[in-house]
Amino acid sequence: MTGKFAAASEAARRVKDGQVIGLGSGTTAELAIEEIGRRMRDESIEIIGIPTSIMSEKTALQAGIEISSLDEHGELDLTIDGADEIDPALNLIKGLGGALLREKIVAEASRVELIIADRTKLVERLGTKAPLPVEITRFAPGHFAARLSKLGCTPILRSDGGKPFVTDNGNYVIDCKFAEIKNPSDLEFKIKSIAGVVETGLFIGIADEAIIGMEDGSTRSMSKSE
Numbered sequence: 125m126t127g128k129f130a131a132a133s134e135a136a137r138r139v140k141d142g143q144v145i146g147l148g149s150g151t152t153a154e155l156a157i158e159e160i161g162r163r164m165r166d167e168s169i170e171i172i173g174i175p176t177s178i179m180s181e182k183t184a185l186q187a188g189i190e191i192s193s194l195d196e197h198g199e200l201d202l203t204i205d206g207a208d209e210i211d212p213a214l215n216l217i218k219g220l221g222g223a224l225l226r227e228k229i230v231a232e233a234s235r236v237e238l239i240i241a242d243r244t245k246l247v248e249r250l251g252t253k254a255p256l257p258v259e260i261t262r263f264a265p266g267h268f269a270a271r272l273s274k275l276g277c278t279p280i281l282r283s284d285g286g287k288p289f290v291t292d293n294g295n296y297v298i299d300c301k302f303a304e305i306k307n308p309s310d311l312e313f314k315i316k317s318i319a320g321v322v323e324t325g326l327f328i329g330i331a332d333e334a335i336i337g338m339e340d341g342s343t344r345s346m347s348k349s350e
């Protein structure tokens with residue numbers, strides 16, 4: 125068993141009949157969506173899903189999950205999502221899959237944000253493994269790269285088949301590689317102060333719990349209070 129599957133199955137077990145669930149993006153979140161679909165078939169439970177990307181909507185529909193929107197359901201019971209890095213305070217880097225904007229909007233509308241990952245995602249300090257994705261408007265990407273590099277990172281415009289990668293929202297992404305992020309809140313403020321930045325992949329104080337899956341099928345829970 126993979127650590128991702130162990131975490132995804134444990135998260136899917138937390139889902140209760142009648143709940144409105146935010147459906148995250150990425151390979152780990154997709155495993156959880158499939159497991160929720162399996163529970164719906166095997167245990168006859170009903171849930172409504174709010175997807176965080178076109179891809180997670182597709183996976184949810186294939187799994188037999190009824191889809192709705194944040195406009196219809198402004199407060200979600202639970203969101204299950206993956207992460208690229210998790211620090212000991214449960215601050216995250218997200219967005220290597222490109223869904224950071226909708227993931228953050230859905231997370232903020234959720235009573236509980238549950239993160240699922242294998243242990244490769246655990247870091248002592250954010251930025252030490254993954255780049256920080258920053259979603260920007262398509263106007264003047266070189267300008268954003270120059271502004272972001274002044275904050276101490278190496279910025280790379282994300283590409284897809286030789287062209288800039290375009291998010292579900294029609295924007296570009298710059299991946300910013302830092303040696304480490306010493307003060308995530310300060311960095312979030314500085315990046316969001318640049319006109320035309322749509323969102324960053326820093327999730328600070330948003331996650332309530334992380335389930336870390338191990339290869340032997342066991343899981344470990346981290347909560348904000350740890």
Ligand code: 5RP
Nearest residue numbers: 150151152206219221222223
């Ligand atoms: C997508 C994300 C994903 O949750 C994150 O990239 C983790 O993906 P995976 O589960 O495939 O490792 O933030 O925007």
